[in-house]
Amino acid sequence: MTLGQIVVVNGTSGSGKSTACELFQKRQQDYWLLYGIDHFMAQTLPAQFGHHGPRAGEGIEAVPRDPADPQGPLRWRFAPPAMAAFSAMHEWMAATARQGVNVIFDHLLMSDPPILQDLVRRTEGLPVLLITLKPPFDVLERRVAERAMTKRMPTDLLGEDAVRKIVDRLTRLRPWFFDEVYRNPVSDLVIDTSIHAPEEVCTQIEARLAAGPGTAFDELRASL
16 A cells, blocks of 8 residues: 655744644645644643643643743643653554555654654654744744634633633743754754745645655654
């Protein structure tokens, strides 16, 4: 059976990765599955173990980057169940490709915790194209600040001030997300979405797919 193509679109919140992936799927004439980190975090992982939940220490926890500054910037720390859940998601991506089905996936490819390393290892032998969407940090800050909080807030877990807690936590996480998600310099294509609209992003991804197999994961596999 012919292997399916995996396209991984990496970028922080506000980079436009979800919009680009949804538009890419709509534009294709062949069969593409769509999944992503927002689906996974909001609808797959149990909320009580997420970084806004009361049992975050057993899942994904937001902790101070500097233990001496508990009110300062935050970073993520994964407990074993969280890493296992991400590994299961990566196995699903790999299994999809082995069934001959294409999948485009928007992701947060951190190296610590080792999300990138895990995905690279689990997709060995499969065709993967790694796309990085990277607008400047100030653009990301403005986009996120202007974004409406339209998702249902877990007030049952966080109380009536859930919005304030979530906004505060995400604001304190954002510098670490930018540093960590973009720490890896290897990619098949890097696009600045402050100057390229979603349609242009999709056109560039399609052109890179037509140009031949991705090599970024093979390069990473040799170095990680």
